[in-house]
């Protein structure tokens with residue numbers, strides 16, 4: 255185990271954060287930067303990504319914004335090439351862009367395309383970016399990948415089957431890929447409970463929030479920084495013997511929409 259001062263030190267390491275312009279991704283990018291990492295914000299909202307990257311540059315590390323829709327293979331290839339060209343290597347990958355669910359997945363109304371999209375967005379894009387990044391991590395001798403999963407991966411609710419199943423796939427995919435990627439590269443998943451971001455605000459009502467809190471021992475919803483702290487743990491040397499795990503960050507409870 256490293257010296258205490260090195261446990262959370264990411265100086266000189268380069269980190270890609272997908273969906274890094276806003277929400278959990280933005281909070282994570284800022285926290286990794288405060289630990290010393292250079293940051294690539296990969297997001298399809300380029301203007302937001304550029305704004306976040308310039309906030310991060312002000313912290314004294316390198317930060318760039320790359321326009322990237324993780325559903326497009328050419329964007330993923332370009333993201334990795336741009337990162338290598340601009341920063342010279344990749345040590346940390348935060349596969350955070352994702353979505354779906356929100357109680358909008360009635361099996362008799364959801365289209366086949368939307369159901370498949372959950373898997374393309376939450377599972378396939380993360381797998382493909384791992385495939386593209388891991389050889390470079392192995393070359394550098396340090397690699398940590400974190401995928402943002404969800405409490406939905408273990409909850410059982412109505413109208414969530416596509417999102418929930420895709421996030422459950424993420425947990426088991428990470429557990430299996432840990433065997434493919436070791437020893438140089440670790441991969442873990444962080445599963446947020448209800449976390450105050452733009453995505454949550456589209457479905458939250460005061461009644462739903464009150465019900466969520468009745469099942470939550472720490473009596474508030476999550477913040478993006480709560481989730482970023484867990485991601486920082488997995489990205490850092492402090493967790494050097496931890497791989498293939500899913501950590502739920504949820505105030506100790508369970509927050510569902512129904």
Ligand SMILES: NC(=O)c1ccc[n+]([C@@H]2O[C@H](COP(=O)([O-])OP(=O)(O)OC[C@H]3O[C@@H](n4cnc5c(N)ncnc54)[C@H](O)[C@@H]3O)[C@@H](O)[C@H]2O)c1
Pocket residue numbers: 272273274275276277278279296297298299302322323324325350351352353354375402403404405406445446447448449450451452453454
């Ligand atoms: N907020 C919650 O309560 C919650 C709970 C469980 C899991 N999650 C997961 O956390 C992750 C982040 O969610 P959030 O709440 O921060 O969302 P958010 O909407 O606040 O931010 C998501 C960011 O990702 C970007 N993005 C979305 N789709 C993209 C794509 N195809 N390609 C590139 N960028 C894309 C958006 O532009 C945005 O900047 C997601 O994987 C989500 O499933 C969130």
